Amino acid sequence: MSGVSQKISRQQAVLLGAVPMAALAIAYLVAAAMRHAANPADRLLPLPGAMASALWALAAQPDPLTGNYLFWADTLASLQRLGLGMGIATVTALLIGLALGALPLARAALGPLVVGVAVIPPIALLPILFIVLGLGETAKVALIVIGVAPVMIRDLAGHVAGLPPEQIIKAQTLGASSWQVILRVALPQAMPRLIQAARLSLGPAFVFLITAEAIAADVGLGYRIFLVRRYLSMDIIIPYVAWIALLAIAMDMALVAGGRRLFPWAGRP
Template sequence: MRWVTAQPQRSRGLMLGVLPLLVLALAYIIAAAARHAENPADKILPLPGAMAAAMAGLVFEPDPLSGQYLFWADTLASLWRLGAGLGIATLSALVVGLVLGTLPPVRSTLGPLVTAIAVVPPIALLPILFIVFGLGETAKVALIVVGVAPFMIRDVAGHIGALPREQVIKALTLGANSWGVMLRVALPQAMPRLIEALRLSLGPAWVFLISAEAIAADVGLGYRIFLVRRYLAMDVILPYVVWIALLAVVMDFALTQASRRLFGWAHAGAH
């Protein structure tokens, strides 16, 4: 059997995917136990029990000052910001990407502008966003939009622009105008690509969100991580990082399943 042609069964593939995570967790426990054997007060690699105890207070006990359950308040605040930013970016990518990909004159006019915006590091724009929009929610959401929308627009526009020219010619022959070509030919084939671009944007979007929350926020997952770092509270930081990773995985899985259910034809050749 050659590895390049081997296709693991679903159950075996799941086991293969979980195995590296188990190995990583076991390696961490061994390393943490070794450090605590030398120094019981070590904070760099907390034991699982210490992390569970620290998180229990954030998850199940209200904060004495605000009365909020901090873990859930942080999660909801971050998810709202992330959802708003990705929602605006996705809508922008759909509209602008359709126009750029379908209409060559518009692509020639606005394509360089989109490219120029896409190559600017979004983090470098963060001070400008805070100056323009203030320290509220708008600047945080705007950073996510600026960070991921140009990439998504270019990806969708490039995919539409690469569609077979014969499809456009046939649509025009059958009486469609530019608007009809955009809605009947380009839009259906752009939707799976849009979801794929959104999936690929999840990682950068989380980076921009955490960066914005670390600088100017009073609630959020990124805010909490940077707040407790001054106390070397790794028993809080590590679970928060794992929680962020878990949320990102769930989002990625949900988008994949949605794409397969709604646009099964686009995944006909996938295993």
């Protein structure tokens, strides 16, 4: 059986997923080897050994000025900002999304505001956030929240508003109040959707995080990338970008695993 009805086992999926990644790695190694054969001092495509040495210096050797292990300090700072921003955005999306989706009055009052905020490019608000909130952590976290929360709210509200009306009518027939309908009917079905919305928001959240760190920070993955770019330190930039990708993949996998464990009835995400 082939085509749209073909079944792929987990082992086959892992193998098929690894093929393009391996091909990309081989293509990079070939290109890097060719450039270094022509110019041993080439810095555009560093060889794996150079990247490993540069990363080792940041991850395993303390900084002479601060005494910190810069790679881990950058990772911890970025994860704290990202975790706080995504946490606030997720809770906000759940509360407001449920209200907008389940209550017509709330949808009429707040719906246009949410749409208006959602269509504003968050990066355009960054100077305002820095002016109003300063250059500290608050502005960086606020950018992540403003960047992802409105989209998550719209997605969750649309999902709740699209629930079969028969479910609501049956609950009301059994004597459920509006809040009971929200808590017992809408909330359980909104939670799997919220996890999917959080998964889709991870990429934009990293974009806003790196942007804020590049402009105003003294530690963080984005700060380090934009600090060393002036020296053409691709042996640091490429490992940092790869590390960000690995962190995002790990977070996505954690959300998938959590969704399957908490809401097995919702199907595979």
